[in-house]
Amino acid sequence: MAKVALGKGLRALISDESIHIINKRQDENGEHIKYRDTKSGRLGSIGNVPLHKIEPNxxxxxxxxxxxxxxxxxxxxxxxxxxxxITIxxxxxKYQLISGERRLRAAKEAGFTEIPAxxxxxxxxxxxxxxxxxxxxQREKLNPIEVAxxxxxxxxxxxLTQEQVSQRVGKDRSTVTNFLRLLKLPEEIQxxxxxxxxxxxxxxxxxxxESLEAQLEIWQLILKHNLSVRKVEALVSRFGKEKAADETETAEEERARQRNVDELNLESLLREKFATKVKLQHNKKGHGQIVIEYYSLDDLDRIVETINSIG
Structure with a gap:
């Protein structure tokens, strides 16, 4: 029993080992060889088909x-x-094209009237x-966005899940994920x-x-200066470090602002408690002192009594 040799793309769908010729017949399209996929039970045929009978995919x-x-x-x-x-x-x-549109177009332009399918x-x-x-x-040289x-x-x-897609097309799941992530890029970059x-x-x-503005900015630099992938990776890495530094600085500024608000509130509370001016003083290490002003010895006695009453 003879075997039908298949191309790389179709082999991923129907393996050579699973296809056996079961008979031959003649029809208006020329000689068609019928076969059965022994794994799925799917019937099919191989032969020449008139181009005018093939519809687009x-x-x-x-x-x-x-x-x-x-x-x-x-x-x-x-x-x-x-x-x-081609596959149809x-x-x-009529017939509907599954794959091989480039071959179909080229055959038409070459003046062919039929094509093997x-x-x-x-x-x-x-x-x-x-x-x-x-x-x-699997078969065509699609650009990355078309694949994604x-x-x-x-x-x-x-x-299908990403895992199922990876199994169907014979690629690692991480590869499928990386392609899908391309669709999150701005339309200009796609x-x-x-x-x-x-x-x-x-x-x-x-x-x-993370920033679309940053993506577009570096993309424009790539086009303007014909930057290599390595240079772009370095630019992105540097941008990430600068962003982290900016975020750290912003966080420190926020903490300082909040600390100032808390200090002002505490100073106000102490002023009310001691009925005099109170100032909090501290250094960068967090050490400091509370300065309570008094304007006479009697005023000092009053402050001391207030402190004792707190205890």
Whole structure:
């Protein structure tokens, strides 16, 4: 019994070992090889499909397509053909793309009328969404924001946990978490990351800053001076230390202000008690003295009597 060799992305969804050819048949699309995934029981086929019968992927995570890269792929397809099939599902009278939009576009531009495809037996939109996102995240060269958005959609629309997402896409959970954190960056920085103006390393350094203003300020420095990731990390670290110092100074000022208020209240209380001027004096170590003024010996006797009465 022969085996069907699969590409890297599809292999993550259906392993080579779990797929066996069960029969062949001819239809209007050319020769299709039917197979069954022995793990999930899913039926599918491999063959050439007319381009005009393939609809776009409504769950495509890629938002931008590099024109020069697409042109290179088109020339490669003209010279060598389409080496890796796209993946699709049956959708009414037509098919719906799961992954391989760059190959599909390049094939159309190259003048092809059909394209090799894995036709998967996907019936629910939820399953389609999950497979489309996972397949594209694993196979395509998405920018970090597109990957992060894909992870977020898997969590929100497919009700997956971060741990489940990490298992589905074959990445560490910490990697998934780091990508998701990118979506907390200001929109300007996210756009810059999409355009490859800054790298994932730059973005991860900026994320550690709590202040959006600081993130934008350092981001602008990156663009202006073409700063390396290491220099940005140093800037962020220095900013953090300065912020901590500022917070410490602010805290000390607040304590001093509060101490002054407390001293004034205590001095006022003592003045009322002794009916004379009272001053609290202390040094930075917390040592000090209470100065009670008197204006005659009789006044001193009165103060002493007041102190004795307190005892």
């Amino acid at each position: 409504p769950y495509q995570p890629r938002e931008e397509f590099d024109r020069s890269a697409l042109e290179e792929l088109k020339q490669s397809i003209i010279e060598k053909g389409i080496i890796q099939p 599902r049956v959708h009414g009278e 894995y036709v998967l037996d996907i019936k629910t939109d939820e399953e389609m969404l999950e497979l489309a996102l996972i397949e594209n995240i 958005t894909g992870f977020q959609r898997l969590i929100q629309e497919c009700s 756009t810059s990351l999409r355009k490859n103006e800054i790298s994932m390393g730059h973005a991860r350094a900026l994320i550690t800053l």
